[in-house]
Amino acid sequence: MMRAVTIVGGGLAGLSLGVALSQRGIKVQVWEAGALPRHRVCGEFICGVEQQTLECLGVASELSDALVHRRATWYDANGRKIFAGELPKKALGLSRFALDLRLVEKIRRLGGEVLLGERWRGDATNEAVVVASGRTAERTPWMGFKLHIAGELPPDLTLFLGPGGYVGLCPVEGGQWNLCGLFRKRPEVRAGKEEILRSYAEAAGMGPVEEILSRCTVEGGSAAGVAGVSFSLPRGVATELRLGDAWGVIPPFTGNGMSIAFESAELALNPIVRWFRGGFSWDEVVREVEQRHRKRFNQRFRVANLVHPLLMNPRSLGALGYLSRARLLPFRWLFGLTR
């Protein structure tokens, strides 16, 4: 009987692996609990992914019209510039709404199956099951919110840092900008879906974000929110094949989570193909993919987790601003370590 792969989760890790396996003649069944396309909490800038990875996965054409961003500017909560300059590597801007849909359609065109609105409830340690189900919500203080907006806005990537949170602004397709923030939870802040990001920015004293929201139009239906975001590396011995955020969640200021989802799918591809051809047992695939993940991502996660709290502390932000203005901030070096 022909071997088939069950992929749990229709995010970037699951969908890109689904495309790559389908292109190699391997039958896939992707399970996605939610509806697609949908607006997801994500900064929507893809930073660090190599063209070679996108081509290996067979998803390069789905990203070929993404906006290319080469510059970034960072501001503190008062609108003081902390950093402005060229990104060492280009970043791509495309909404998840568009990208996810393109990948679903591609898998279907290639003969794979994508089940939408279907939650998979099987045993993830079984042979041929790939867990790409994203991060698990934990009891953490981190909340994420996003909106698509339109108006007179900067053409490059912008990051607003403030006490208890940060907000990224990224141009995406269709003359829109994605505004997405990660905040420390404030139980006293209550607002409707479309107002919550503004309310959190206000509570965090992020004047520039409030100002942007006061003069831009919000795309109806684009608001999304998540709670219980955690940043951790996996612990213990792997018994399941986990990819993307299901393996580990990197702090979002890096703009590297989506790249990790693609890279993760790429790291799993050859071992799964070997299994399909009878050269590997499934246990060997799980072990091999885990080792590859640790080798590729451990340092990135450690550095990002060290920098993350510094970006929300007024003292360290002041020091970062000073170092940057004195041209002493090793931005390119830090950038390289977190991607």
Ligand SMILES: Cc1cc2nc3c(=O)[nH]c(=O)nc-3n(C[C@H](O)[C@H](O)[C@H](O)COP(=O)(O)OP(=O)(O)OC[C@H]3O[C@@H](n4cnc5c(N)ncnc54)[C@H](O)[C@@H]3O)c2cc1C
């Ligand atoms: C506030 C915030 C901002 C971010 N900004 C950026 C950014 O600018 N750039 C960047 O690169 N990354 C960013 N990220 C991270 C990025 O969004 C993720 O790293 C990326 O989406 C991970 O992809 P994934 O495929 O692993 O998981 P997901 O995209 O989360 O997909 C997992 C899917 O699995 C489904 N699922 C779960 N359980 C089941 C089940 N049992 N059965 C079926 N389906 C299931 C879920 O519905 C979900 O659709 C940000 C994250 C946050 C929280």
